[in-house]
Amino acid sequence: MLRCLCALALVLALLDHATTYLCLRTPEAAAGLVREANPWAAWLFDRIGLGAGLLLDTALTALALLLLSETRRLPRPIGLGLAGSVAVASGVAALNNFGVAMRLGLVGGAG
Numbered sequence: 001m002l003r004c005l006c007a008l009a010l011v012l013a014l015l016d017h018a019t020t021y022l023c024l025r026t027p028e029a030a031a032g033l034v035r036e037a038n039p040w041a042a043w044l045f046d047r048i049g050l051g052a053g054l055l056l057d058t059a060l061t062a063l064a065l066l067l068l069s070e071t072r073r074l075p076r077p078i079g080l081g082l083a084g085s086v087a088v089a090s091g092v093a094a095l096n097n098f099g100v101a102m103r104l105g106l107v108g109g110a111g
Helices: 002-024 039-048 050-070 076-103
Strands: none
Touching: 002 050, 002 076, 039 050, 050 076
């Protein structure tokens, strides 16, 4: 169960990172109309760039989820809670980014 939840969290984090990249590479982002909402990520992107920042974030997220899925030192409920928190936060961020991408005309909507 924990490994499956960690895998889901990683997939949702990848969707978050891909949609973040899509939205922050636009002229609207360059004009300041679209920005990163997470202050820690915004700081990282300002320091090392969007692409490098997302690669670093992805690598650290994947490593943390791998360690979480394989460790036996944490009680199971805590591991499930941590993985679930990453999955929910990443899923919400990806949905928000997808909505922004739709409003910017970067992805098609239904109909």
